[in-house]
Amino acid sequence: MAAAAYAYELDGVSFAYTPDTPVLDEVTLRIASGSWVSIVGPNGCGKSTLAKLLGGLLAANSGTIVVEGRELTQDSVWEIRPRIGMVFQNPDNQFIGSTVEEDIAFGLEGRCLSREEMTDRVQRYAEKLEISHLLTKHPAELSGGQKQRVALASILAMEPGIIIFDEASSMLDEKARSELLHIWQDMRSSGDYTLISITHDAEEIMASDRAIVLRGGAIAADTAPAELFGEEELLHACRLIAPYRVRLVQELRKRGLDGDGILPGWQTRRR
Template sequence: MDAVKVDHCSFSYDGETDIIRDASFSIPKGSYTTIIGHNGSGKSTIAKLLIGLLEARTGEITILGQKLDETTVYDIRSHVGIVFQNPDNQFIGSTVADDIAFGLENHCVPQEEMQARIEEAAQKVGMLDFLETEPTKLSGGQKQRVAIAGILAMSPDIIIFDESTSMLDPQGKKSINDQIKKLHDEKNITVISITHDMEEVAQSQNVIVLQEGNVKMSGTPMEIFKHEEELKKMQLDIPFALKFSNALQKEGVFDHGICTLEGVVDELCRLKQTN
């Protein structure tokens, strides 16, 4: 079963120029899919269409087998959570605990269940010790962890990350990317991450490449990275790990390309043990 199915969708902000043009793709349930593309390709617009913040001009969107329209949008949103680019835009409460509780209150979760769910969600993202902290005193990475906890507390089937690491430093970015992968691996949540970070793309299962509002390519990370020249024309790149492993392959050290740093290290260790 597909978690998401987009069928020939188009969307325009001004009624004249389509930002999304006849786009079609599907995302398997339980998968980790990244959506990439140059600025203006329509990535964030897709995210807003998937949760019903925007309405497609043409075409159809199906979420977990249910057609998205004005009669189903609120039910669908109970199954889909989104983490936006700027965590400051998502904070409502005066403490971390209050902020995580906000979504639960909107979903009418009984008070006796709420504290346990707040603590469980905070624990999963490493923020349990910060429940009484004011959000303004947190780092950017910590704020994003709280935003993720707020979504996790509502137990969605799908989480969309809309460029949620783009404002973080490299350490914060790696921390959140590791958290995203951990959530997918442990909870089997359908993860859709809209990103510029090719290192994150390398750790996903599926990749959708957008260009001028349409799907240019889709496939596994390695299938996409084989089109290096085409990606460069779209002002995209391949991960450093793959560049490095390709160089080692040319020197006869590796017999295949590897797109993650962990994979490169593992292969180097394996070769050292066998030699």
């Protein structure tokens, strides 16, 4: 069967935790398979709620969500959910095992895989995330960056086609965040995954293919990341600061100089 052109197709999706307080209102969008999309916006705009809807952890009050060509419903959610992995802000909340090896293997035990296949996956994804030397460690012995690598290895071992990162880099220091970003870039380049980042991190947004801005539970913008960082009003609303290289190009332009070579793919409208 041919791969679906879209990982997600949302049509008029609305959600409220209480009837008089809507969180998402008539959200309609498509996310291409194999792409990397950043979802950004001010606190309380519905980003994490949208992530839970995409992950099948919540059901929409109205509208439809189609995942890789199949509508997400109460009947289909248990078959669709294994195709989706989620990595959250605090990796401590995702640990199950008493060692890294046990933690990566935990999700595989319910898949009825052979012991040989489970061992192979643990070793393969530990190596991929460069954490093979940590397999016998207790999660409490790890740094924040190492914990997020373990959390990601646990998800990758399940071999989902879609991975949702809900503020997954926000608790990391600059070095660990940079290392994690490089891993995501490699995943994007492989073409094996659709990546969705719920984030406030400017570098993370710039590395993605597309930025979707939520405000007040609705889509306020759907654009290229470089385009977003040229929209001062949106940046202010989202409490975002453009990366240094973007600000450098903007400053050069103000002085009548061409700085486009500093930022390949720069598409910001000239004003």
